[in-house]
Amino acid sequence: MLDGIPLSANPWHHQGKGFSGASVTQLLQLFIYGLVLGSIYALGAIGVSLTFGILRFANFAHGDLMTLGAYFGLTFVGLGWPIGVSLIPAALATVLCAVGIDQLIYRRLRREAPVILLISSFGTALILRSLVQILWGPNNQVYRSGIQLPWRLGELRIKPDWVVILVGTALLVVALHLFLQRTRVGKAMRAMADNFELAKVTGIDTERIVLWTWAIGAALACAAGVFLGMDTRLHPTMGWRLLLPIFAAAILGGIGRPYGAIAGGVVIGLAEEFSTLVINPAYKTGVAFAILVLLLIFRPTGLLGSPGGGEV
Amino acid sequence: MLSYSIFFLVLVGIYGVLVLGLNIQWGYAGMFNIGVGAFFAVGAYASAIVTTPPSAEHLGGFHLPFWVGFAVAVAVAGGIAFLIGLITLKLRSDYLAIATIGIAEIISQILRNEGWLTNGVRGITRIPRPLRGWIPGQDTLLYLGLVLVILAVVYWATERAYRSPWGRVLRAIREDEPATMAAGKDVLQFRLQAFVLGSMLMGLAGALYAHFVNFISPEAFQPEFATFIVWVMLIAGGSGNNRGALLGALVIWGVWSGSEWLTNRLPPQWATRAGPLRILLIGVLLQVILLTRSQGLLPERPPKPVLSPSPSPQQNPAG
Numbered sequence: 001m002l003d004g005i006p007l008s009a010n011p012w013h014h015q016g017k018g019f020s021g022a023s024v025t026q027l028l029q030l031f032i033y034g035l036v037l038g039s040i041y042a043l044g045a046i047g048v049s050l051t052f053g054i055l056r057f058a059n060f061a062h063g064d065l066m067t068l069g070a071y072f073g074l075t076f077v078g079l080g081w082p083i084g085v086s087l088i089p090a091a092l093a094t095v096l097c098a099v100g101i102d103q104l105i106y107r108r109l110r111r112e113a114p115v116i117l118l119i120s121s122f123g124t125a126l127i128l129r130s131l132v133q134i135l136w137g138p139n140n141q142v143y144r145s146g147i148q149l150p151w152r153l154g155e156l157r158i159k160p161d162w163v164v165i166l167v168g169t170a171l172l173v174v175a176l177h178l179f180l181q182r183t184r185v186g187k188a189m190r191a192m193a194d195n196f197e198l199a200k201v202t203g204i205d206t207e208r209i210v211l212w213t214w215a216i217g218a219a220l221a222c223a224a225g226v227f228l229g230m231d232t233r234l235h236p237t238m239g240w241r242l243l244l245p246i247f248a249a250a251i252l253g254g255i256g257r258p259y260g261a262i263a264g265g266v267v268i269g270l271a272e273e274f275s276t277l278v279i280n281p282a283y284k285t286g287v288a289f290a291i292l293v294l295l296l297i298f299r300p301t302g303l304l305g306s307p308g309g310g311e312v
Numbered sequence: 313m314l315s316y317s318i319f320f321l322v323l324v325g326i327y328g329v330l331v332l333g334l335n336i337q338w339g340y341a342g343m344f345n346i347g348v349g350a351f352f353a354v355g356a357y358a359s360a361i362v363t364t365p366p367s368a369e370h371l372g373g374f375h376l377p378f379w380v381g382f383a384v385a386v387a388v389a390g391g392i393a394f395l396i397g398l399i400t401l402k403l404r405s406d407y408l409a410i411a412t413i414g415i416a417e418i419i420s421q422i423l424r425n426e427g428w429l430t431n432g433v434r435g436i437t438r439i440p441r442p443l444r445g446w447i448p449g450q451d452t453l454l455y456l457g458l459v460l461v462i463l464a465v466v467y468w469a470t471e472r473a474y475r476s477p478w479g480r481v482l483r484a485i486r487e488d489e490p491a492t493m494a495a496g497k498d499v500l501q502f503r504l505q506a507f508v509l510g511s512m513l514m515g516l517a518g519a520l521y522a523h524f525v526n527f528i529s530p531e532a533f534q535p536e537f538a539t540f541i542v543w544v545m546l547i548a549g550g551s552g553n554n555r556g557a558l559l560g561a562l563v564i565w566g567v568w569s570g571s572e573w574l575t576n577r578l579p580p581q582w583a584t585r586a587g588p589l590r591i592l593l594i595g596v597l598l599q600v601i602l603l604t605r606s607q608g609l610l611p612e613r614p615p616k617p618v619l620s621p622s623p624s625p626q627q628n629p630a631g
Contacts, residue, residue, distance in 0.1 A: 123544075
């Protein structure tokens with residue numbers, strides 16, 4: 001499933017030495033890359049958290065939506081556009097796909113049990129992945145060939161792409177914040193994620209909010225996919241493999257809480273990176289899994305969720 | 313053609329065992345396991361390690377008879393399911409689904425990275441085919457017989473379980489967990505039993521698969537084939553209905569094999585895209601089933617309640 005994909009883009013893992021054997025520089029190095037990884041998780045987790053909170057189902061196709069977004073980006077990069085510019089049409093295309101899938105399939109299943117939607121989204125995930133394989137091929141691809149020389153700050157090494165990812169994520173998060181706080185749609189969205197029934201009674205046009213939810217989720221998923229592609233490579237399973245940390249982040253932050261999802265993403269990213277001090281990086285997934293299970297058992301509403309509220 | 317049919321039926325039989333296992337977990341008890349492929353793989357590797365001749369490349373082989381391999385496969389898959397179940401079965405179904413993705417990923421990483429155990433991506437070769445040489449030249453036919461006998465026993469047992477009080481409690485948990493708990497049933501205990509039992513069948517299917525193909529590597533257990541297709545089989549056939557589960561295995565494996573016939577007719581430059589095209593087809597098929605016939609080909613039919621001494625006047629035909 002992951003042949004040829006580096007398990008981590010951080011080439012400076014100091015595996016197996018333990019915290020005591022790691023220097024301050026190494027810890028700082030892991031911290032910086034943990035933030036980069038966490039940003040990607042955060043962007044993915046926002047969409048998962050919003051669809052979970054507003055549409056009431058765990059969307060298993062979200063990872064593959066990220067993959068699709070990354071490959072749309074590749075197409076525009078192939079036209080000679082810079083990656084930052086390519087992100088815009090790629091995000092639009094991803095939004096169109098997400099809304100299209102919702103109207104074609106999920107809308108007809110809204111009255112069914114949420115778990116039917118979950119199964120359907122599992123099918124959507126496979127459909128998207130096979131489409132990516134058919135349209136763009138099954139092999140690893142990159143946005144830009146050649147090795148990017150890292151900047152050196154003492155012993156610390158920082159790839160310029162990391163800065164782009166961190167700044168890009170920060171800008172998107174600010175934009176999302178303004179959208180959620182300042183616009184009517186954003187406020188309605190928060191209301192629906194907070195208390196679905198109450199929001200419905202107050203006369204919010206729920207179908208319209210559902211479309212906006214897909215649009216926001218898909219645009220951020222596309223950004224996450226493109227950033228992931230910049231950081232490592234593009235591969236048809238790149239998004240699917242991120243599903244677990246993304247869900248862990250969304251649940252950590254409390255379902256339906258976009259700000260919680262951001263925090264959750266950063267926490268999972270940092271935890272995974274620091275775990276490589278003591279375990280083989282191949283088992284990083286185990287860290288997200290462990291956090292998820294412990295959390296669901298001891299605090300199912302999420303660390304930032306209200307202790308009494310939320311669904312269990 | 314005859315040998316192809318035998319080959320086809322052996323795989324239908326193996327998938328049949330897998331789907332019956334998933335049916336116990338999802339169809340009976342409503343537990344969402346997306347790690348089917350992981351238990352399938354665990355069974356395959358366990359039996360391979362137990363039955364292959366000694367090798368420096370992986371643990372063992374212990375060169376034991378195939379039935380020991382099968383027993384170990386069932387035991388290891390069940391043991392792992394027990395440990396996982398202890399920590400995850402408190403979760404509601406969608407959270408459990410997410411957790412099982414993690415389990416599948418971790419097991420897949422172990423198969424790839426722990427070379428001393430599994431020989432990593434190079435896989436395990438020379439897995440013996442049971443009953444070889446009993447009837448010269450008819451090894452595959454004989455193996456089909458073995459698979460069908462095992463499938464028949466599994467079907468009989470799961471069908472009994474479905475109709476038993478145990479199966480009734482599982483359905484009650486699926487439909488209304490708080491009410492079942494209020495009725496004094498130990499919900500976690502029942503779910504754990506169903507999870508372990510279903511996973512044991514998946515492990516058994518894995519062993520059957522390993523001894524049929526004689527070579528296994530992590531590539532053989534990608535989620536598309538080992539998990540997704542099993543789910544489509546169960547949904548298409550009718551979750552909760554064992555006959556439906558078997559019909560689903562037959563029909564979907566038929567569609568899958570038939571689609572190979574179609575993709576073989578594509579122009580050569582499309583050859584590398586044949587695999588994804590076939591997955592795409594199965595994915596679309598799943599959506600069509602969910603949209604038009606979400607109960608599956610053979611919807612679930614719980615046994616009629618035993619008549620009480622004073623039968624109520626209005627009978628509910630929907631049951």
